[in-house]
Amino acid sequence: MKLQSTSGRLIPEYLPTALVGAAEMYTRIAGSVQISNRAISPDLKDSYLQDHNSELLNPIRAEQAAHYSTTSCKPVRQYWKSQKGGPPIRDQKGKIISGPIDRRCYFLVSEIEEFVKREMPTKLPDTSPFIATDGNPFYPHQLLFLQPSRALIEDRNGGIVDVTKYFSVGRLAADDIILQLSGKKSGLFDRYGETEDDKKLSLNTHSLRHLQNTELFRLGITDAMITKRYGRQSTAQSGAYDHRSLREQILELELPPEASGLPERLHDTAKLMLTRRMRGPIVEEFLEIQRESGDAQAFRYLAAEADGFHATPYGFCLSSFTVDPCPKHLECFNGCRNLTRTENPVEEQNLNQLLDRMEQHLFEAQRRPGDSPGIRNQISHASTVIENLKLAIAAKPGSQVFPNGHDLARPIDRPATVIDTAIRSQQ
Numbered sequence: 001m002k003l004q005s006t007s008g009r010l011i012p013e014y015l016p017t018a019l020v021g022a023a024e025m026y027t028r029i030a031g032s033v034q035i036s037n038r039a040i041s042p043d044l045k046d047s048y049l050q051d052h053n054s055e056l057l058n059p060i061r062a063e064q065a066a067h068y069s070t071t072s073c074k075p076v077r078q079y080w081k082s083q084k085g086g087p088p089i090r091d092q093k094g095k096i097i098s099g100p101i102d103r104r105c106y107f108l109v110s111e112i113e114e115f116v117k118r119e120m121p122t123k124l125p126d127t128s129p130f131i132a133t134d135g136n137p138f139y140p141h142q143l144l145f146l147q148p149s150r151a152l153i154e155d156r157n158g159g160i161v162d163v164t165k166y167f168s169v170g171r172l173a174a175d176d177i178i179l180q181l182s183g184k185k186s187g188l189f190d191r192y193g194e195t196e197d198d199k200k201l202s203l204n205t206h207s208l209r210h211l212q213n214t215e216l217f218r219l220g221i222t223d224a225m226i227t228k229r230y231g232r233q234s235t236a237q238s239g240a241y242d243h244r245s246l247r248e249q250i251l252e253l254e255l256p257p258e259a260s261g262l263p264e265r266l267h268d269t270a271k272l273m274l275t276r277r278m279r280g281p282i283v284e285e286f287l288e289i290q291r292e293s294g295d296a297q298a299f300r301y302l303a304a305e306a307d308g309f310h311a312t313p314y315g316f317c318l319s320s321f322t323v324d325p326c327p328k329h330l331e332c333f334n335g336c337r338n339l340t341r342t343e344n345p346v347e348e349q350n351l352n353q354l355l356d357r358m359e360q361h362l363f364e365a366q367r368r369p370g371d372s373p374g375i376r377n378q379i380s381h382a383s384t385v386i387e388n389l390k391l392a393i394a395a396k397p398g399s400q401v402f403p404n405g406h407d408l409a410r411p412i413d414r415p416a417t418v419i420d421t422a423i424r425s426q427q
């Protein structure tokens with residue numbers, strides 16, 4: 001490849017005036033190591049394909065050469081016969097002769113090169129350099145991973161490519177890289193992993209894009225710059241790639257000057273509310289006051305009302321418990337309007353665990369014989385909780401899970417039976 005890049009030629013290991021046998025040129029241009037009618041011995045083939053050690057191509061070549069003859073040269077003959085506009089066939093002295101192709105036939109290297117450039121433009125090797133950021137060229141032959149270009153012999157036809165002779169080598173295309181890193185059998189990790197655990201690794205290449213976005217956000221680069229760097233239309237698209245933790249995002253936010261009188265313990269709450277990561281009756285009220293009477297009034301309201309901010313195992317709760325603790329604490333999932341889901345994956349685990357348990361409970365209750373009020377109550381309760389849990393699991397981060405639910409912190413205000421699912425399904 002290096003020689004190809006510097007000389008501009010396709011088979012630079014030969015002089016342009018050299019005459020080279022048809023079989024050798026077949027392997028150089030088509031890639032296949034099989035030149036005779038005899039199939040490659042399965043033993044030789046298997047041992048080579050195990051790790052593609054190019055040393056193991058030697059016995060295959062020797063076996064093929066031993067069987068290559070005027071009557072045993074079908075692959076070579078068929079290949080050259082099928083090439084439209086192919087180069088003239090010559091004898092050992094360079095005189096043009098007519099076919100059929102057999103071991104007496106030769107090609108002039110310069111004529112083969114012209115033919116390939118003219119008739120096989122998509123098969124040409126990758127020789128053009130990139131220009132690196134320092135302005136210097138960076139050639140494909142300097143890359144760590146290369147592969148035979150469009151070598152269908154191995155992938156499609158079950159043959160073997162002679163990688164030491166095939167003229168066309170190129171960079172890996174994006175699809176090849178994705179496939180190799182995807183963790184498939186005989187992919188990069190499987191082949192080169194040092195330990196068994198290493199071999200099981202995989203990498204979703206698109207996640208690198210997410211990682212880089214997140215790091216840029218983390219370093220304080222503006223979303224406008226990040227959006228421009230990735231060629232996106234709007235900053236909202238970049239937001240989808242921001243995976244900083246909620247804490248990191250909150251630390252970066254600044255409250256407006258009107259919030260200066262807000263007690264410090266409420267700063268995070270205010271930031272969550274202003275960025276719509278928290279919902280609930282107090283938030284709605286705050287936003288309405290902010291809309292109608294401005295920031296100063298809204299923050300005054302917040303200082304008076306939102307004295308509570310709690311992280312529950314299922315999301316945030318903004319209810320105040322300065323007088324009494326929540327009587328339904330740890331039952332937020334059962335229709336409480338104060339519950340807001342966050343991006344914390346543990347919440348979903350907790351909710352899923354509860355769902356499994358509750359479904360098991362319902363199953364057991366339904367299996368019990370009889371139809372007593374106790375069993376009916378158990379079934380009804382479990383069914384309601386299951387429906388509510390499903391709603392909580394499906395709720396998006398930052399959303400109020402049960403906007404029409406009850407305030408479970410104030411049990412007196414609500415009816416005895418919680419059927420939030422009925423309310424939700426009517427919406």
Ligand code: SF4
Nearest residue numbers: 317326332336408409
């Ligand atoms: S049940 Fe409602 S009020 Fe009680 S802690 Fe959970 S979300 Fe808050």
